[in-house]
Amino acid sequence: MxxxxxxxxxxxxxxxxxxxxxxxxxxxxxxxxxxxxxxxxxxxxxxxxxxxxxxxxxxxxxxxxxxxxxxxxxxxxxxxxxxxxxxxxxxxxxxxxxxxxxxxxxxxxxxxxxxxxxxxxxxxxxxxxxxxxxxxxxxxxxxxxxxxxxxxxxxxxxxxxxxxxxxxxxxxxxxxxxxxxxxxxxxxxxxxxxxxxxxxxxxxxxxxxxxxxxxxxxxxxxxxxxxxxxxxxxxxxxxxxxxxxxxxxxxDTVDQTAVYRSKFGFSSSHQYALDAVRPGERLLILGCGPAETVRPLTEQAGEVSLVDVRLEAEHHELAANVWQLDLNELQEQDLGDQQFDCVLILDVIEHLRDPEEFLSRIRGYSQLRRARVILTTPNVVFLPVRLMFFLGQFNYGKRGILDRTHTRLFTFGSFRRLLTQQGFSVTRLEPVPAPFPLAFGENWFSRILLSFNHLAMFLFPRLFAFQIYGEANPLPTVEQLLTDAEFHSEGLRDLVA
CATH class of the missing domain: 3.90.550.10 (Spore Coat Polysaccharide Biosynthesis Protein SpsA; Chain A)
Incomplete structure (x- = not known):
């Protein structure tokens, strides 16, 4: 034609x-x-x-x-x-x-x-x-x-x-x-x-x-x-x-709600998480995203399990266990009898219907009892966002800190309180710079911006952090402590008898 x-x-x-x-x-x-x-x-x-x-x-x-x-x-x-x-x-x-x-x-x-x-x-x-x-x-x-x-x-x-x-x-x-x-x-x-x-x-x-x-x-x-x-x-x-x-x-030239790009290879939430995963660990990723964000993690960890509502054929090739589930509905029995050393919840918590209920619920899962939990979330008081607020601009978009799908927004203080109030012991909170290479490409300009961002975060972390990186351990629930006490006492009774 x-x-x-x-x-x-x-x-x-x-x-x-x-x-x-x-x-x-x-x-x-x-x-x-x-x-x-x-x-x-x-x-x-x-x-x-x-x-x-x-x-x-x-x-x-x-x-x-x-x-x-x-x-x-x-x-x-x-x-x-x-x-x-x-x-x-x-x-x-x-x-x-x-x-x-x-x-x-x-x-x-x-x-x-x-x-x-x-x-x-x-x-x-x-x-x-x-x-x-x-x-x-x-x-x-x-x-x-x-x-x-x-x-x-x-x-x-x-x-x-x-x-x-x-x-x-x-x-x-x-x-x-x-x-x-x-x-x-x-x-x-x-x-x-x-x-x-x-x-x-x-x-x-x-x-x-x-x-x-x-x-x-x-x-x-x-x-x-x-x-x-x-x-x-x-x-x-x-x-x-x-x-x-x-x-x-x-x-808004594409449906950015369906686009989630990996942030490996430069200072970012993904890279920080990758560096924290220990070789050979049994890894659970909740809200794993596209396969490109999973692949480097599977190469670092041992056995990997994935949970997400959207999954691709490649996910099944990368992980030992793959569960297509809505995290809002995730139950303990959905994870089978697996035991995990590390759990990743990257850029997810702010999307959940009720973050408090979710964290309180998974804290009690037996599969996660001895796991380190790594979480990341946007910092809503990042300086450019603060300036936009000051100018009367509160512009929700299709991605970023003011993503339309975010149900909750956090500062360093409110993020720490979220974790501690739901029974987690926070071991690390760190500022994460803006992903300049995603915006400007991998070049000298984005590297200079990252360097300036690191310096600014060193001086004023809460003001210049684009995201918050956190590590926490789930504390035992009262039910778990009671079970431990009963099990421990059973052994002591045998000795006394």
Whole structure:
């Protein structure tokens, strides 16, 4: 089946250039694909709409649709209409082209082939892949330097590796666009950054292809300082949203309630737990999560048993015992006659219906009587969250400290009280830094942030801990102590007799 391609031209006061831009679109695209041109004039003050409409008769062999917004929607707002049109009309791919001629239509076949034949969700024409060719093409030096600086900062904040975040020459898979909330994005020029962040958060790949640069006498409508502040702010917020410090619905690109990533290999709750598990221990993991979070623990421990309401086939390969159960309903008989040396309850307690009742209940389980219990939970008074509270922001999100599924929130003090009041002897409470590598990638930037976080936690642990790591031992229940006394007395009676 022939792929359907929409060439979407955004135009504002482009009366002088629009006809030439359309004529330069290679004819081969109309033979190779089922291609349509969509021109949307964003309420121009000149004759952009009329010039575009005349192309319908001047180029009858090409299907050209021309629309004009009754009011100016902005660069981002205009894009929203084009993408919605592509989704509604069932196109496979969409090409974003500017009506001012800044990007060469002649490069379109190469870009389109890369997208159609590859596995990327988007292909960008980058002016920065080939050294200083952008300057040779007429890009002002201050724009070139600004582009480089902003791109470097955004790569650090997002963990991505793009050569240019600010190219307007873009091709997207319409299927990928249909799965991200681009309608929530800004109507301004930072729309382009927000859609990159959405694709990245959704796990889509972006590929870049070098394109030539052409700067003519077109009028630039971008306020450079405002734009720079907007894109850095957006990138920072998207990065924070990865671990729930800040929530913005536009970055809800996947069902993050079903996504739980492992945090091994750097200072984190998972790594602390892994370091605490002793070789050969009989390990019980309550609320084990996906297999990737279990695998390193099974390599460290001896016999491993798992309990979770969601299990995969790989769980059965990794563990000796696997029980698919809701922890809220877990009963002593569900664990059989196993005896455990260590129990892990990582990032779970805050999700339970009644944490107090759960801890009180499992404390009395005979299988856990001599076990060390390792627990982790978010620290609700982590400094960024405190600041958000101070500013009147209490934003629940899909993950992180203010995860929508959290039923309880803890501080160091309330977490210790939870354990002691339910009959546990707390042997260790430690601060855990924020998982910067998950937000920004495994790079020098995240390593520096982790180092600063460790220093800050050393000085003010309750203020700068993202999570709380705890170890505790279940104290014997009164019933267990009575049973012990009866058993012990039975032996003494024999001696006395």
């Amino acid at each position: 022939t792929n359907r391609i929409l060439i979407f031209i955004v135009a504002y006061n482009a009366e002088r250039t629009i006809a030439e831009v359309v004529r330069r679109i290679p004819k081969e695209l109309f033979h190779q694909y089922e291609t349509e041109i969509l021109l949307i004039d964003d309420a121009s003050a000149d004759g952009t709409f009329e010039a575009g409409y005349r192309l319908r008769s001047l180029l009858p062999e090409r299907k050209v649709t021309v629309l004009k917004n009754p009011v100016n929607l902005g660069y981002g707002g205009n894009q929203k209409l084009g993408y919605e049109y592509a989704i509604r009309e069932g196109f496979d791919y969409i090409v974003l082209l500017h009506g001012d001629g800044q990007y060469a239509p002649e490069q379109m076949p190469v870009l389109l082939k890369t997208l159609v034949d590859g596995d990327a969700a988007a292909v960008f024409g980058s002016r920065m892949l080939e050294g200083r060719s952008a300057i040779k093409g007429g890009m002002p030096v201050y724009k070139y330097v600004g582009n480089r600086i902003l791109t470097a900062l955004q790569n650090c904040l997002s963990g991505m590796r793009l050569s240019e975040w600010h190219s307007g020459y873009r091709l997207y898979s319409v299927e990928a666009l249909s799965k991200i909330p681009f309608a929530r994005n800004s109507n301004d020029f930072n729309f382009d950054t927000e859609i990159i962040l959405q694709l990245n958060l959704a796990g889509h790949r972006i590929e870049e292809v070098p394109v030539p640069t052409f700067y003519g006498d077109e009028i630039c409508h971008v306020n450079g300082l405002k734009y720079a502040c907007q894109v850095i702010r957006d990138t920072f917020i998207a990065s924070l949203s990865k671990f729930g410090v800040f929530h913005d619905p536009k970055f």
